[in-house]
Amino acid sequence: MPEGKVSTNSEKKRSEARRDFIKALIALGLVTVISPQVIAELEKKPEGLTDDDWYEPFDITDDPKRQQQYEESAKLQLGYSLVIEENGRKLVANPLLPKKPITYMVKYEKDRFRLPPPGAKDLFARCIRCGLCASACASMGYHAIRLGDFKDGYVMLGVPIVDNQIEYPCTLCMECTKVCPTGALEEIPQREVKMGIALIDPDLCWAWNTGECYSCAKACPFGTEVFAFRFNEWGAHTRVLPDKCNGCGMCVQACPVVGSAIHVLPPEEYERRVKNFKNTGMSYEEYIKLIWKTEDSMYTDPMASLKLTWRVNVNVDYIVNKRGLIESKVKKSM
Ligand code: SF4
Ligand code: SF4
Ligand code: SF4
Known part of the structure; x- marks a missing residue:
C-alpha cells in the first residue's frame, strides 16, 4: 500500500476518534446538566391534575331511578340516604362512611405513571439514549419500554420509560438489561427489581x-x-x-x-x-x-x-x- 494512503487512513481514524471523544464529552455534559431536571420530570405528577383527578365519584345526577333506590330503599333499611348533593351533583355515599361520597380509582389510562425500566440504576446519569433497551424489548414482542419523546418534554427525550402497563406490562425477561451498554439498566435478579x-x-x-x-x-x-x-x-x-x-x-x-x-x-x-x-x-x-x-x-x-x-x-x-x-x-x- 502506498505510504500516502496509510497516512490518510490513520489521519481519518484519528479525526474520527477526536470526533467521538468530543461527542462523548458533549453527551456527558448534557446528561450531567439535565439529569436533575429529568429526575424531577419523572417524579412529578402529570400537569394540571389535582388529588380529585385520581378518584371518580359514583355520579347519579342524571339517573332518577338510581337516586330513588339509593335514597329511599337505603333510608328504609339503614336509616340514612345514600345520596349526597355536592356542587349541584347527586353522588352515591359510601355506605360505611355515609357523610362522604364513595369514589373509585380512575381508569388506568388516566392514572399512568412513567416508571423506570427494570434494573434502572442512576438511569439519567448513565443512559446515553441509545434506545437499545427499547429495541430488545420490542424484539421480544413485549413493547413495555417506550423512549421519551417531545410530548414528555425535551429533558425526557430518548429516556426509556415503562408507562402503558395495561397493554404492555414488563414480563421481567431482563433482556433490556443485557443489551444496555452503560449499566444504566443493570442485570439484577428479578426479585430485586423495583x-x-x-x-x-x-x-x-x-x-x-x-x-x-x-x-x-x-x-x-x-x-x-x-x-x-x-x-x-x-x-x-x-x-x-x-x-x-x-x-x-x-x-x-x-x-x-x-x-x-x-x-x-x-x-x-x-x-x-x-x-x-x-x-x-x-x-x-x-x-x-x-x-x-x-x-x-x-x-x-x-x-x-x-x-x-x-x-x-x-x-x-x-x-x-x-x-x-x-x-x-x-x-x-x-
Ligand atoms: S385482578 Fe386482583 S385487583 Fe382485579 S378484581 Fe381481581 S382480585 Fe381484584
Ligand atoms: S424486562 Fe423484558 S419486558 Fe421488561 S422492559 Fe425489559 S425487555 Fe421489556
Ligand atoms: S410484582 Fe405482582 S403485584 Fe407487583 S406489579 Fe408485578 S404482578 Fe403486580
Missing part, C-alpha cells in the same frame, strides 16, 4: 365485593408471595404486600375490571395515596380495617350486615354497570 408498587382499590376490586377473583395473583411472576388474602362471606379480600411487589404491572393487565382495580404507582405516589386513601382522611390500612371490623361484627350487630349488603350492592352496581367487568378474565381459585 419499578413501582401496586395498589388495589377495595371498592373497585371484584374479590373485595363478590367473592373469588385471583387474576392479579395468578398473573404476578411471584404469585401468592406478593399477596395477602382474607377470606369470608364477602369475598377473597386481596392485598398487595408493598415490600414484595416490584411493579412489573402484569397484574394491571390481568385485572378483569375495565381500567383495572390495581394500579402500579411510583413509591412517592404510593406513600402519598396510602396516607390519605381516596381523600377519606383515613390511611389505606385504616380504610381496610373499617371494612374488616364491620364484617367481623355482622353476627352481633344487625346494622353491620345491612351496611355490608349496601356496600356490595353499590360497588357491584358501579363495577358492572358503570365501569364494566370482563368476566372471561376472572380467574377463580388459586
Whole structure:
C-alpha cells in the first residue's frame, strides 16, 4: 500500500476518534446538566391534575331511578340516604362512611405513571439514549419500554420509560438489561427489581365485593408471595404486600375490571395515596380495617350486615354497570 494512503487512513481514524471523544464529552455534559431536571420530570405528577383527578365519584345526577333506590330503599333499611348533593351533583355515599361520597380509582389510562425500566440504576446519569433497551424489548414482542419523546418534554427525550402497563406490562425477561451498554439498566435478579408498587382499590376490586377473583395473583411472576388474602362471606379480600411487589404491572393487565382495580404507582405516589386513601382522611390500612371490623361484627350487630349488603350492592352496581367487568378474565381459585 502506498505510504500516502496509510497516512490518510490513520489521519481519518484519528479525526474520527477526536470526533467521538468530543461527542462523548458533549453527551456527558448534557446528561450531567439535565439529569436533575429529568429526575424531577419523572417524579412529578402529570400537569394540571389535582388529588380529585385520581378518584371518580359514583355520579347519579342524571339517573332518577338510581337516586330513588339509593335514597329511599337505603333510608328504609339503614336509616340514612345514600345520596349526597355536592356542587349541584347527586353522588352515591359510601355506605360505611355515609357523610362522604364513595369514589373509585380512575381508569388506568388516566392514572399512568412513567416508571423506570427494570434494573434502572442512576438511569439519567448513565443512559446515553441509545434506545437499545427499547429495541430488545420490542424484539421480544413485549413493547413495555417506550423512549421519551417531545410530548414528555425535551429533558425526557430518548429516556426509556415503562408507562402503558395495561397493554404492555414488563414480563421481567431482563433482556433490556443485557443489551444496555452503560449499566444504566443493570442485570439484577428479578426479585430485586423495583419499578413501582401496586395498589388495589377495595371498592373497585371484584374479590373485595363478590367473592373469588385471583387474576392479579395468578398473573404476578411471584404469585401468592406478593399477596395477602382474607377470606369470608364477602369475598377473597386481596392485598398487595408493598415490600414484595416490584411493579412489573402484569397484574394491571390481568385485572378483569375495565381500567383495572390495581394500579402500579411510583413509591412517592404510593406513600402519598396510602396516607390519605381516596381523600377519606383515613390511611389505606385504616380504610381496610373499617371494612374488616364491620364484617367481623355482622353476627352481633344487625346494622353491620345491612351496611355490608349496601356496600356490595353499590360497588357491584358501579363495577358492572358503570365501569364494566370482563368476566372471561376472572380467574377463580388459586
Ligand atoms: S424486562 Fe423484558 S419486558 Fe421488561 S422492559 Fe425489559 S425487555 Fe421489556
Ligand atoms: S403485584 Fe403486580 S406489579 Fe407487583 S410484582 Fe405482582 S404482578 Fe408485578
Ligand atoms: S385482578 Fe382485579 S378484581 Fe381481581 S382480585 Fe386482583 S385487583 Fe381484584
